[in-house]
Amino acid sequence: VVQKGRSRYARIRVQDTGPGIAADQQQQVFHPYFTTKQHGTGLGLAIVERIMFDHDGAIWFETQPGDGTTFFLDFPMG
Numbered sequence: 156v157v158q159k160g161r162s163r164y165a166r167i168r169v170q171d172t173g174p175g176i177a178a179d180q181q182q183q184v185f186h187p188y189f190t191t192k193q194h195g196t197g198l199g200l201a202i203v204e205r206i207m208f209d210h211d212g213a214i215w216f217e218t219q220p221g222d223g224t225t226f227f228l229d230f231p232m233g
Contacts (some may be wrong), residue, residue: 157229164212164229175220184216203228 157166176184183189185204190197200214207214211231218224 156232159229163232165232167228167230168225169228170223170225172223175222176216176218176224177220181218185214 157164180189180191185200186197187201188197189201204214206212207228207230213229214226216224216226
C-alpha cells in the first residue's frame, strides 16, 4: 500500500530480467499497435494503460537496458 497525498493505492510490481527497453522505444511502449515482436499486436500495454486510467489508477515502468524492466501498477483503494 502506498500513499499519494490523501489517496491510498495498492501497488503491484512486475519485474523481469530481460534486455530492458531501448531508449528510443520507451516513449512508444503504451501506444496502440507498437510492438517489437514479429507476431505481436501491440495492444496489451495500451489496453492496460487505458483500464488503469479509467479506474483512476496508474501504470509506469523503470528500465535499464541489459538489466530488465519493472512495471508498476497503482490501484486506488476506496
